[in-house]
Amino acid sequence: xxxxxxxxxxxxxxxxxxxxxxxxxxxxxxxxxxxxxxxxxxxxxxxxxxxxxxxxxxxxxxxxxxxxxxxxxxxxxxxxxxxxxxxxxxxxxxxxxxxxxxxxxxxxxxxxxxxxxxxxxxxxxxxxxxxxxxxxxxxxxxxxxxxxxxxxxxxxxxxxxxxxxxxxxxxxxxxxxxxxxxxxxxxxxxxxxxxxxxxxxxxxxxxxxxxxxxxxxxxxxxxxxxxxxxxxxxxxxxxxxxxxxxxxxxxxxxxxxxxxxxxxxxxxxxxxxxxxxxxxxxxxxxxxxxxxxxxxxxxxxxxxxxxxxxxxxxxxxxxxxxxxxxxxxxxxxxxxxxxxxxxxxxxxxxxxxxxxxxxxxxxxxxxxxxxxxxxxxxxxxxxxxxxxxxxxxxxxxxxxxxxxxxxxxxxxxxxxxxxxxxxxx
Numbered sequence: 001x002x003x004x005x006x007x008x009x010x011x012x013x014x015x016x017x018x019x020x021x022x023x024x025x026x027x028x029x030x031x032x033x034x035x036x037x038x039x040x041x042x043x044x045x046x047x048x049x050x051x052x053x054x055x056x057x058x059x060x061x062x063x064x065x066x067x068x069x070x071x072x073x074x075x076x077x078x079x080x081x082x083x084x085x086x087x088x089x090x091x092x093x094x095x096x097x098x099x100x101x102x103x104x105x106x107x108x109x110x111x112x113x114x115x116x117x118x119x120x121x122x123x124x125x126x127x128x129x130x131x132x133x134x135x136x137x138x139x140x141x142x143x144x145x146x147x148x149x150x151x152x153x154x155x156x157x158x159x160x161x162x163x164x165x166x167x168x169x170x171x172x173x174x175x176x177x178x179x180x181x182x183x184x185x186x187x188x189x190x191x192x193x194x195x196x197x198x199x200x201x202x203x204x205x206x207x208x209x210x211x212x213x214x215x216x217x218x219x220x221x222x223x224x225x226x227x228x229x230x231x232x233x234x235x236x237x238x239x240x241x242x243x244x245x246x247x248x249x250x251x252x253x254x255x256x257x258x259x260x261x262x263x264x265x266x267x268x269x270x271x272x273x274x275x276x277x278x279x280x281x282x283x284x285x286x287x288x289x290x291x292x293x294x295x296x297x298x299x300x301x302x303x304x305x306x307x308x309x310x311x312x313x314x315x316x317x318x319x320x321x322x323x324x325x326x327x328x329x330x331x332x333x334x335x336x337x338x339x340x341x342x343x344x345x346x347x348x349x350x351x352x353x354x355x356x357x358x359x360x361x362x363x364x365x366x367x368x369x370x371x372x373x374x375x376x377x378x379x380x381x382x383x384x385x386x387x388x389x390x391x392x393x394x395x396x397x398x399x400x401x402x403x404x405x406x407x408x409x410x411x412x413x414x415x416x417x418x419x420x421x422x423x424x425x
Contacts, residue, residue, distance in 0.1 A: 010133035022066035091123030096136035148175035149244030153214035172214035180236035249296035262304035269297035325353035341370025343387035358422035374400030
């Protein structure tokens with residue numbers, strides 16, 4: 001089992017990663033659709049084999065934390081019984097597909113079969129297994145909550161034309177910033193993704209150091225040459241500006257596209273086995289018996305039209321208020337669970353909630369990162385605090401890996417610096 005315990009890449013279930021609090025087992029839930037029964041089973045497994053904690057990642061993956069090495073084999077057997085394991089580690093590593101959270105429920109285009117077909121191609125095609133572990137695809141059916149503000153290496157955004165649908169293809173970013181390639185029919189998505197993936201591998205092979213993401217390739221080649229390299233002419237149209245990067249997460253009762261759901265957020269993506277059981281019970285009792293995982297670190301409970309008075313969701317720690325300041329702060333696990341981190345990121349993020357009022361517009365205003373890897377948020381943020389030797393460096397309008405404008409700040413100094421920077425603007 002020792003050969004499966006790796007560090008420094010995107011883990012899975014078949015290749016978990018050792019963290020400070022034990023093995024990290026990441027489950028790629030197909031389409032983000034998790035039945036309440038399976039959710040309760042996962043809660044029991046997390047309590048029995050791990051430390052009972054989960055993280056909901058920015059790719060809508062579910063991470064089980066604190067798994068003991070001796071518990072890994074029986075946990076994998078249990079996950080296989082739940083049909084939550086891939087056939088092999090290589091296929092699992094590249095099955096990175098984000099789908100619209102309420103897909104198939106609103107009576108419009110059902111992208112479920114398209115997602116399943118793309119996942120099958122990724123897992124079964126050995127050539128595509130060479131794609132980097134962080135390389136991801138996205139299929140947006142055009143419904144709310146929209147995935148337009150969620151970045152991806154390759155994205156397919158649905159566009160309705162009279163009674164038919166086609167998909168806009170974008171490379172490397174959100175819908176508003178990705179490089180446009182053109183359009184394809186729904187039935188062409190899998191082959192388009194295959195072509196783009198193989199072309200990326202060919203182009204990336206020629207770069208040094210080798211690029212790992214589509215955005216890096218675009219930076220290396222330029223937008224026009226990238227489009228030409230992938231079969232475009234550099235003149236493909238963009239979709240109308242969505243402004244979705246500013247959208248808050250879908251928390252509270254929603255009626256998106258006429259289909260009701262309840263959004264419940266986990267502070268900084270962290271929840272425990274008890275919280276998952278409570279959510280699963282509400283999904284059964286008041287919804288359609290399903291939980292939908294989202295890239296906004298919240299769960300959607302479809303068909304919940306009224307919050308039950310004795311729901312207990314807030315009491316166990318879920319956020320139901322869309323104006324809660326914590327929704328605008330991203331934070332990684334920090335020193336509690338990561339050997340690279342030297343700061344208590346969750347506690348420090350909680351302490352910064354009052355500063356959020358100084359920001360307007362950005363859905364995520366502050367990113368508290370335990371190190372320069374920036375695992376909680378890969379894209380630019382108005383303010384990023386980067387942990388280093390127990391203190392923070394401050395990056396303005398950038399990523400955790402960018403050059404900071406201030407260094408060696410304790411939490412109080414960071415708080416004051418953020419306030420001063422925002423007043424200057």
